[in-house]
Amino acid sequence: MTIGSNVVDGVEERTVPARLTPEQAATLARGAGLEELGVRPRFGGYVREVWGYRHLVWHLSSAQAWAANQNNYLGQLWAVINPLLLVGSYYLIFGLLLKTRGGTENYIAFLTIGIFVFGYSATAIIAGSRAVVGQIGLVRALRFPRAVLPISVTLTQLLVNVPAFAVLIVMIPLTGEPFSLHWLLFPVALLLQTLINLGLAFFLARIVNAARDSSNLVPVGVRLARYVSGVFFSIPHYAGHGLVSALLLYQPLAVSMTTAREALMDQYALTWGSWVAAAAWGVGLCAAGLIFFWRGEGRYGSN
Amino acid sequence: MAATEVTHHRPSVVCSDLDIVYTVFGAKKKGTDTGGDLPFVERLLTKRNPVSSVRKVHAVKKVSFVVGHGEAVGIIGRNGSGKSTLLRAIAGLIPPTGGRVWAAGRPSLLGVNAVLLSGLTGSKNVMIGGLALGLTPRQVRDRYDDIVAFSGIGDFVDLPMSAYSSGMGARLRFAISTAAAPDILMIDEALATGDADFQARSRERIAEIRRDASTVFLVSHSNAAIRESCDRVLWMDQGRLVMDGPTEDVVRAYEQSHRKVTA
Numbered sequence: 311m312t313i314g315s316n317v318v319d320g321v322e323e324r325t326v327p328a329r330l331t332p333e334q335a336a337t338l339a340r341g342a343g344l345e346e347l348g349v350r351p352r353f354g355g356y357v358r359e360v361w362g363y364r365h366l367v368w369h370l371s372s373a374q375a376w377a378a379n380q381n382n383y384l385g386q387l388w389a390v391i392n393p394l395l396l397v398g399s400y401y402l403i404f405g406l407l408l409k410t411r412g413g414t415e416n417y418i419a420f421l422t423i424g425i426f427v428f429g430y431s432a433t434a435i436i437a438g439s440r441a442v443v444g445q446i447g448l449v450r451a452l453r454f455p456r457a458v459l460p461i462s463v464t465l466t467q468l469l470v471n472v473p474a475f476a477v478l479i480v481m482i483p484l485t486g487e488p489f490s491l492h493w494l495l496f497p498v499a500l501l502l503q504t505l506i507n508l509g510l511a512f513f514l515a516r517i518v519n520a521a522r523d524s525s526n527l528v529p530v531g532v533r534l535a536r537y538v539s540g541v542f543f544s545i546p547h548y549a550g551h552g553l554v555s556a557l558l559l560y561q562p563l564a565v566s567m568t569t570a571r572e573a574l575m576d577q578y579a580l581t582w583g584s585w586v587a588a589a590a591w592g593v594g595l596c597a598a599g600l601i602f603f604w605r606g607e608g609r610y611g612s613n
Numbered sequence: 614m615a616a617t618e619v620t621h622h623r624p625s626v627v628c629s630d631l632d633i634v635y636t637v638f639g640a641k642k643k644g645t646d647t648g649g650d651l652p653f654v655e656r657l658l659t660k661r662n663p664v665s666s667v668r669k670v671h672a673v674k675k676v677s678f679v680v681g682h683g684e685a686v687g688i689i690g691r692n693g694s695g696k697s698t699l700l701r702a703i704a705g706l707i708p709p710t711g712g713r714v715w716a717a718g719r720p721s722l723l724g725v726n727a728v729l730l731s732g733l734t735g736s737k738n739v740m741i742g743g744l745a746l747g748l749t750p751r752q753v754r755d756r757y758d759d760i761v762a763f764s765g766i767g768d769f770v771d772l773p774m775s776a777y778s779s780g781m782g783a784r785l786r787f788a789i790s791t792a793a794a795p796d797i798l799m800i801d802e803a804l805a806t807g808d809a810d811f812q813a814r815s816r817e818r819i820a821e822i823r824r825d826a827s828t829v830f831l832v833s834h835s836n837a838a839i840r841e842s843c844d845r846v847l848w849m850d851q852g853r854l855v856m857d858g859p860t861e862d863v864v865r866a867y868e869q870s871h872r873k874v875t876a
Contacts, residue, residue, distance in 0.1 A: 327857055329677045332713070335629035338679065339715035342624045346715050348708035366744040373737040374730070377773075448729055451722060452745040453705045608708045 350608045351455075353601065359455045366454065370462040375469035389473040393429055397422050404542040413547025415577045419485040424541035426471075426478045427570045430500075431507055431563050432532045434467035438511025439528040442519040442610050449611035456610040457603055460511040468504050475500065482574050492580060495573040502588040503566040509595025510562075512603040519610055539564040560584075562591040625717040625797060625828045626680040626703055632711030633673040633698055672698040674852040675712070680845075682717070685819070685829040687843035687860065689836070689867055695852040696832045700799050703830065717828075718796030719747055723786055735770040735777070735785055736761075742786070746793035756792045763818075764788040765811065780807050791818050798822055799830040816842060836864050 330338065339346070351359065378389075400421055404410045411417035441460040442449060449456065479496070483489060518525045538558055545564065549555035558564060560583075568584040672695045680686055688696045701707045702714055704722040729738050739760050743753035761770050764785040766777070774782055784807055791798065798819070807815065819829055819842055833839050839846060839860065846863035848856040856863050 327678075330627075330629060330679065332629050335627050335677070335679075335713070335715075338624060339627040342627075342715075342717070344624065344627060344715035344717050346713060347705035348702070348714060363744070365750050366741065369737070369740050369744055369750070373733050373741065377732045445730075447731075448745075450701065450706055451729060452742070453720065454745050611706055 348608050350604070353604055356455060356457070356604050356607065357600075360457045360461070363454050363458050367458055367462045367465065370458070371465035371469060374462070374466045378466070378470050386473065389470060390477050393426050393474045394477065396425050396429070400425060400542055410543040410548075413544035416485055416487060416575065419482055419487050419575055420544070420571065421542055422478060422481055422485070423570050423574060424567050426474050427499075427503065427567050428536060428539060428541045428563065429474070430467065430471045431503065431566060432536065433470070434464050434504075434507035435510050435514065435532055436528055437463045437467055438507065439514035439518045439525055441511055441515040443522065443525065446611060456607060457512070457600060460515045460599075460603065461508060463515075464504060464508040464511050467507070468500070478574075487574065488576055490576065492573050495580070496570060499566065499569040499573050499588070502569065502585075502592040505592030505596045506562045506566060506588070509592070509597075509599035512596070512599025516603050516606040516610075520606065535563050540567060560587050562588075562595065565591060623682045624679050625682045625684075626678075627715040628676060628678050628703065628712070629714070630712035631673055631676045631699070631702060631709050631714055632671075633695075633702055633707060634669050634671050634710040635698070635707070637668050637670055672852055673702065676849075676852075676854045677712075678847060678854065678857055680828055680830075682826045682828060683823055684845055685823055685831065685843045687839035687846040687864075688830060688832045688849060689834075689839060689846055689864065690849035694849040696849050697801050699849065700801050700830060700832055703797070704799055716797060719793070720797040720799060721746055721790045721793060721795035722799045723783075723790045723801060729774075729786070731775040732773055734773055735764075735766060738774055738785065739770075739789055742789040743793060746790070746795065748793050753792075760785075760788045760792050763791075763814070780811075783807055784811055787815055787818075791822060794822070794825060795827060797828045797830070799832075801832045802834070812838075836868065839864060 350356075376386075397418075401418065405417055405421065411420075414420040437444075438460055441463040442456060445459055449459075475496075479493075514528060518528070539561070540558070545555055545559050549558055559568065565584055565588045568578075569588045572578045572580050572584060674695075676695075676699060688699065690696050698707065700722065702709055703716060704720040705714075705716065706722065729742055733741070736757075739757060740750070740753050743756070743760075744750065748756075761767075764770075764781075764787070766781050766785055769777060769781060770785075774785075777785070787800075787807075800819075819831075823829055829842070831839065831842055843860050846856075846858065846860045846867075847854055848863050848867050856866060
């Protein structure tokens with residue numbers, strides 16, 4: 311073999327077989343039925359591909375949900391203890407010291423539902439925003455549609471919160487709420503809330519992947535939402551019935567709590583408004599979020 | 614030259630003018646940083662020394678080649694010459710900044726960092742790795758015993774992978790990656806941490822995979838390993854492909870080039 315050398319930028323280029331032109335390469339690849347890498351697939355094909363990976367989503371979520379509380383002695387019990395401690399401290403601050411119980415008949419039930427339901431959204435949003443950057447090892451090792459990651463992270467958080475919701479169902483009658491058939495709607499409320507969380511995870515995961523620094527803002531946003539979404543106070547009682555109140559009441563995170571309270575508390579009758587709003591937010595955010603996330607496909611893991 | 618002929622008949626990877634530039638966070642040059650003694654606020658205000666500098670690294674420059682089914686291609690070059698980045702791009706894990714890459718079917722990359730999810734047990738990693746490679750849960754369960762037996766990690770399979778030695782992690786990952794009969798198998802230094810017995814078994818497995826008309830890429834700093842498994846070698850230097858040809862020719866030229874440097 312002859313060694314022909316030409317020097318490019320100080321690097322000696324020795325023997326490289328004749329280069330194909332980009333057009334020749336494209337023709338050759340197409341003729342061999344090869345797939346081009348690093349390009350975004352069509353949306354329909356992408357959705358089908360994600361569906362094809364549903365088993366991966368399930369195994370990833372269930373394994374990580376179980377691992378979430380494994381690295382300490384009490385293990386899975388913490389999934390129950392943590393929210394209870396939070397209810398205790400919030401009751402002390404808002405129920406006894408600041409007295410934000412106005413407009414509620416059963417403040418403990420009101421507060422408990424608020425904390426557990428909002429807690430689910432809070433952890434799901436924070437984890438969802440890091441769905442891609444937090445699992446970069448997986449992204450760099452294996453090729454699969456990246457939408458699997460926000461979906462599995464959201465599902466993980468739902469599974470992690472299942473013990474907390476079970477505690478909630480046990481606690482509610484202890485606070486004096488009468489049993490009602492409306493309780494059967496609670497899982498529906500959780501499903502709609504999960505769709506909302508997933509939609510937000512799609513948006514945030516892509517934004518955080520593109521602009522790393524924004525992940526520092528997500529917890530701040532969640533904290534702000536905790537104080538304006540009516541976790542520990544009744545929005546109509548304190549904000550009245552004007553435009554501001556409607557905006558606060560119908561934003562996705564507040565709507566999730568309203569539907570849960572309507573399902574579980576005697577004081578709140580079921581209203582079409584909140585359930586339709588929750589369904590619209592859930593489906594809308596999920597669809598828009600998936601499209602937004604898909605538009606970034608092919609760029610995840612590039613840095 | 615048989616391998617080269619296969620190349621032109623049934624290509625499995627086509628790489629055309631591939632360019633990869635990536636961003637590194639927190640890549641501050643220490644030596645040139647004279648603002649280190651300044652108070653934090655002043656450092657923020659000094660333009661030359663941003664709080665966290667972000668640098669662009671041009672890791673792969675205008676690389677083109679065609680590889681066929683059944684070929685085993687070694688990639689050699691000094692540290693930082695762009696070998697691993699090139700491999701990740703062919704695996705579809707890093708999008709090209711410029712140029713295009715095409716590949717057949719499903720590539721499987723075995724990197725230096727073998728652990729997928731370090732907090733999870735080996736057996737969960739087998740399931741997740743297998744599913745991500747496109748197997749069904751039933752197929753993974755059917756092959757589970759073989760995967761664990763091949764990896765030779767025994768009871769450790771029920772411990773979180775964070776408790777594994779690097780050799781054990783690499784063995785399990787190799788077993789997972791090859792269980793799915795990938796169309797393209799890429800091994801990035803992952804075998805170097807295995808013991809002699811495992812290296813022998815993995816060489817056999819690689820030969821089997823090649824017989825199934827899959828393509829194998831091997832990045833290694835061991836010229837002996839490259840000579841043993843590959844019939845063609847790409848030599849990378851500073852992000853460029855400097856030589857592409859039969860193993861003996863390229864490896865010999867590469868070895869001569871260090872002699873020149875050390876002499």
